[in-house]
Amino acid sequence: MAPENTEAETPDDAREEVAELVKRISASRDAYYGRDAEMVDDATYDSWMQRLEELERLHPELQSQDSPTLTVGAASGTLFDPVTHAERMLSLDNVFSREEFAAWGARVERDAGHPLAYLCEVKIDGLALSLRYENGRLVTAATRGDGRVGEDVTENVRRIPSIPQRLHGDDIPSLFEVRGEVFFTVDDFTALNARQEELGDRLFANPRNAASGSLRQKSEGKNPRQREAMDARLARLRLTVHGIGAWENPPAATQSGLYELLGTWGLPTSAYYRVVDSVSDADDFIRYYGEHRHEVEHEIDGIVIKVDDLALHDELGATSRAPRWAIAYKYPPEQVNTRLLDVVVSVGRTGRATPFAVMEPALVAGSVVRQATLHNQGVVKAKGVLIGDMVVLRKAGDVIPEVLGPVVELRDGSERAFVMPSACPDCGSLLAPAKEGDIDLRCPNTRSCPAQVRGRVEHIGSRGGLDIEGLGEVSAAALTQPLRPESPPLATEAGLFDLTPEQLFPIDVIVRDPETGLARLTESGEPDTRSPFRRQRKRTDPPAGTGGTFDGDADWVLSKAAVELLANIEKAKAAELWRFLVALNIRHVGPVAGRALAQWFGSIAAIRSASREDLAAVEGVGGIIADAVLDWFEVDWHRDIVENWTSAGAQLATPGHPGPGAAATVGGVLEGVTVVATGTLDGYTRDGAQEAIITAGGKAASSVSKKTDFVAAGPGAGSKLSKAEDLGVRVIDAAQFHLLVTEGPSALD
Template sequence: MSTTDIDEGPDRTGDPEFERARARVEELAPEITAHRRRYYEDAAPTVSDSQFDELMHELIDLETRYPELKKNDSPTEQVGTFSEAFAPVTHLEKMLSLQDVFSLEEVQTWADRITAEVPGERYLCEVKIDGLAVDLVYENGRLTRAATRGDGVTGEDVTANVRTIAAVPQRLAAADGFPVPSLLEVRGEVYFPTADFERLNESQVAAGKAPFANPRNAAAGSLRQKDAAKTAERPLSFIAHGLGVLQGFEPDSQSHSYAALDAWGLPVSPYWRVVPTIDEAFAYIEEFGGKRHKLVHEIDGIVIKIDDFGVQRRLGATSRTPRWAVAFKFPPEEVNTRLLDIKVSIGRTGRATPYAVLDPVRVAGSEVEFATLHNADQVKAKGVLIGDIVVVRKAGDVIPEIVAPVAAARTGDETEFAMPERCPECDSVLAPAAEGDIDLRCPNARSCPGQLRERLAFATGRSCFDVDRMGYIACAALVQPLEPAEPVLTDEGGVFDLKMDELLPIRVVVRDPDSGLPKIDEKTGEQKVVTPFARQPDKKTGEILPRKNAEEMLQNLEAAKSQPLWRVVNALSIRHVGPVSAQALAEHFRDLDRIAEADEEEMAAVDGVGPTIAAAIKDWFAVDWHRDIVERWRAAGVRMQDEAPDPSEALPQTLEGVTIVITGGIDGYTREGAAAAVKARGGKSSSSVSKKTGAVVAGDKPGSKYDKAVQLGVTVVQGEDFDRLLEHGLGEFSSQSEESGDGNEPE
């Protein structure tokens, strides 16, 4: 008997009540699944929330009374199990990326190339969901595995988490003309419905956590929870958009496969359309460009595919992308809104940065309240006045910026911005750090709460100690509490000495992580205030208990003490020192005391450091309270040395003497991690491309460095081949380049 069949229990043969219960359970399970699908995927529920709850409660009651009727894939069993970590899994068939294009002319060029080979082919158009790509495997109709895209070959096993997503069926249903295949590999996107996103961020802030930047990040963060029960708390959904390995059924086209997926119970997009000409594909792009924020999920473009599978196979694919599909990416959006004010935030190095405070407006799928203006000179250069109607753009759909004022809309009531003379955080006099500097800085480096808040957020962030649960709100709470009157931390030296009894009384104003400005509660018009570390007092005893995230934060701080030396160096917020130079210093000296004691000439000679960074390091360690931070961290047990590498464990030096430039995102690696991997193989990681560059690794959304590599004839290695480059070196890629011309243009 299958593990998902009805469990054997007492022999109730002939019991009419049991038989009625059995029949009702078999009716309720698919009905509830169908209602969930209509709600999450079609945005067209046929029952109210209360009616749905009644059906669910009826099923729970029946399964409680008759446990033998409860199946493992029941709608009531959606939480899954706790997962300690995500194991690597190999996809049955490689998951390719799509070729991105940014203009209709590029789409036309792609279509012309297709029609030259196979004229008269139909196109399937669909919206490009801004979610997280996943790969599902069904064996004999049952979901057996789910994995993230990973590097296209290997992904993360997130089966337990995906099982909590209501839209993903645990078992496929057969239908006329669509027998359930013996093996099915499904590709699709996990996404966060836009209607739920704002509610999620409100709950994040209320819990003392930083809000997610966008629905895509929320989906990725939710799916990668180590505890599947936490994933189950998020209203994630799923849409299938492709097939990998398939046995037992053979569709002849993309549209035919979508009909099959729908028949089996897998959700497919309601927006796809087959068109006979590329002109109609252009019309589809225009139509959904106007609808992009009215759909149930965020989209960032339109995908156009050749519909016929036979033609798809004939056209084939490069090592990176299929030739039979292209993704048109929407350009950055521009909207008009009112510039309510210009305020100034203070960064971790004391830099005073003007920020535009905007009448909230939705741009590129998210609400924007602030936009950076960089410095007073740029405010003047753009000619913006407080009170202007301004054009706001999200460059790359990420960073909001003011493009220009709408001068024709001025009434005469607008006012010029004047850079403040004093720090808005501590009232110190602002001044350039050196003669000729454009930026003004707050000189009160130690005591300025704005600088300390930003330094603390940086030091505990991903590129430094990487302390999970210690987000921006927590950092602000430790430095700028409403209560108690005195801050818990007066500099970052005490961060590893925090105690729970210090945290529980803290109340703090919620601040925007981009601008540092207080958030305003829309209902009250007052600043938003939270207790980030304590739960509400017990109603009976009045006892104040810690939030779980506060307990986890202290645990993670303890674990962070063992981070490698380069992260400690980076966390010191020494001007000009970033992850690359921090790694270079740690690798060369292997001891923080040796770095502090080294002379400028020795430091400057370290590859990746140079005289400017060396001088900044000497200046930093010359300050008494800076050295005090190091000593407090040392006393708390923070790692101050790296062990010398064991020659017997050294990786093969496949890139010895080779300079590698990395551009764009590489699955499975942070930017710092990719650079470290190159160095571990004997190579040098550089940030600039020249004729001496050995290779440019082009990951997701490569920048201008890719273009320069093509221009200079430098070998280009696609991001999915990065691990192969590390393992085997540059030889095979260089030879490929020589055999195929310059070897730098993607096929």
């Protein structure tokens, strides 16, 4: 669910709510696109996005350059090679009611100037894929990624029989991209999970997870049985093509005409689409599949409606993340009843104590649900749920749903009220609001609360931080909250770069259910434990001391995962400076602000010694972030982190950087030139455009003024484009922008 506030009372309230929403959405995206895990259901995620969009409309100054409302998907991971899409791979905006859909239809017809024909098709709940064909042959297949760069999954796609490796027919272009969805049918998914259970392997939560998990895996290192199972899963995957990417002058006037053409070449298109002549007829299509959604061979989560006329696609344009000529109608989530077994409290990276509902497993929309967030004690009270209640659970196809409330009529008197603990369940510190009037309770022990340290360590290893392979949720917990030894290797993140095999070797942890967080028990009723960083010695292992593994016990050696983790941590010492700034967990400092600070100052030392005025003057920083940076360095144990990392060899400065301010003013083809990038610029994300300007020695401004030299404008440019035209500032397109940042202003003459 979105935060309970329907309207932020003050700018500070709005700022905190925006920060919380961005954190939740980003974490959910990272899990969904990067780990094939679903942290929240579609309805909850959509409500977060709706609330964030509302807050950013009310408070435009709170919309950061990397806001989820301006971006698509998530950055690609390190498992697969990156692939740059020839044309950006956008997402879709959503509507959730007939009224919203009718308003969208009225808007596009108003912009087009006449009534339109619409192509309606079911929205497949699968994995988005882009296929690039050259001279009729498949050359690359890539996931969406962040819309500009995806993951190269060509090797696995070549093993999917339903995807043609070579097209046949007339007038096939020399190069074009098609976009589609990879999925399992409901029957194939059922058979797949039955086979998984038979083999003793983990079950997939839903068809989308199964499709993504099957496609985004490597065959290297798998034994013959695992490779056979992988091939069997890939063989069951299907593809439906639903759009195009890069394609110069496609030989069709309509989207439906393209479907027919692609079908003649051997590409599978939807069997569930119809072209209609009005918004009213499209609404009938939506209504029909809302009543017959379970009759479709695959899972669907809505209907996609597109303007059929291709010429209007360019005319109507796109925002930074979605086309204006298409919309997704999302069906209401499904509901079931299940038993609320307990309410447990979890403390996160920022110290916030969050209650979670633990329920009897319930099958909802194709996946088993056991847990849902209750946000805070105020929400628990407002919903009126008691532990032991039969509760109404709402879900829209994902893992973490919403508890709507109790079925009061089924109470038998054994239910009991949830009592919010007064102490942190991880360190025992008294919970308290961060400030007067806050509903949320927080653990004040920011330095050494194991839960907060665990969250910060996990953040350090994330893609947005130092991107350390192997430093995820499990390893972060093992390093900060082990069962044995009693003193964890990381009391704070300060010791991360000093970790040794001797510290990792003795660690034992309690095995916990990944969804509920509760300890798993052995047959004797004792907590189940394991050793994440050591393994039993094999007869084929080299003698102790010769194989590079720590021999702390005659029967055990350091695991491969532990060796690789230490190597990856060592490698991270040379990460870019902006990543270290993000990894330090400074409030408000994300990738955009981190890059700006790193490029301007060149070192942590220079940032630490800078005044508020110097920090705030950096483009993309401002007073709020400047205050957050200064406040962070005021804390002694924060300074200890920097000093320990530096002593351990972490590179907290950009090699060769000439000093504060020099990177933006000395050298480069844009020295002394101010550029504003706005709208969608093909080949560049919003952050990428800013970085390109700064790297070229220019000033990347956020607003247009008489001092602006160029405005690079793409679709969705809005008021900045209008102001540039009013002031007579030169406006350039994406191709000219590329010339500008690579060759300088003279290339545009």
